[in-house]
């Protein structure tokens with residue numbers, strides 16, 4: 001059985017679908033602080049299998065231990081459960097340290113107590129800051145985090161690294177996600193941002209459906225071909241598949257060391273204006289947008305060198321940007337239709 005913490009969330013739910021499709025038994029633990037219980041029904045609709053669901057807050061150590069006591073057949077954990085809003089983390093850093101570090105420690109303490117060895121962690125390209133050389137490889141130097149959110153990812157990787165040195169039975173893989181976007185092709189699961197989205201693609205889809213009047217593009221004076229920032233946008237289903245591959249690698253003992261980390265992106269840099277133009281073209285939508293000043297804390301450009309993940313993990317992003325932006329719009333429309 002694979003325990004997915006935060007398994008009802010955006011990346012978690014897509015990963016649970018891929019795990020069930022690969023015939024793993026799945027236990028979802030989620031506190032539903034940024035997700036909805038209906039997602040479990042949707043996962044069942046897509047896969048024909050219902051994952052076990054437990055609503056638990058992993059900041060509660062006793063509840064976390066009781067969970068491991070109850071489910072003795074947990075073989076591996078994928079730890080998604082974390083808060084992820086960069087701006088909120090600047091305003092409320094303690095929430096981020098308590099949620100993201102507190103939960104990680106409780107899960108790892110329970111793993112130690114109950115002898116569970118395999119761990120996959122949701123890390124982020126935020127650990128690289130603004131790199132001097134692009135694309136970034138796994139060897140690119142890490143930079144001090146720009147936000148408490150980013151710092152929780154840095155600290156979490158350090159915790160995994162230190163524990164892996166001290167405990168030879170423990171095996172961890174950190175997946176450094178670039179920018180996950182899009183939704184499941186069924187249109188049944190996708191991103192469900194709380195309130196006004198801060199990420200680009202949910203803001204784009206909410207503007208297209210009339211929920212937001214205008215998209216702001218943060219800056220067109222960057223040192224990039226069209227002046228807007230560049231990111232590596234990875235389809236969430238491709239990203240979900242990387243987790244299945246990582247789990248198999250650990251369970252089949254194919255890992256080369258007991259703490260590994262991989263860049264999970266497409267290897268392609270895409271600008272904000274390219275996202276907007278592609279979205280308009282493939283979905284035949286006109287977006288109302290304006291260029292505004294730069295957003296504090298944004299880096300200019302980043303994209304991944306993915307050859308290590310390609311050769312070593314045997315994983316590669318497959319979906320095109322067109323397909324991904326069609327899936328994001330399909331999900332937004334379906335979701336709004338259900339809400340009515």
Ligand code: UD1
Nearest residue numbers: 084086124126198199200203216217218229231272295298
């Ligand atoms: C940020 C974090 C990343 C985290 C992710 C999760 C950093 C450097 N990056 O990614 O680690 O995993 O959030 O939420 O901390 N944009 C607009 N208008 C908008 C929204 C965004 O122009 O309304 C632009 C941004 O300026 C940026 C790009 O779109 O250039 C992507 O932004 P966003 O989706 O927020 O992701 P990141 O900031 O790259």
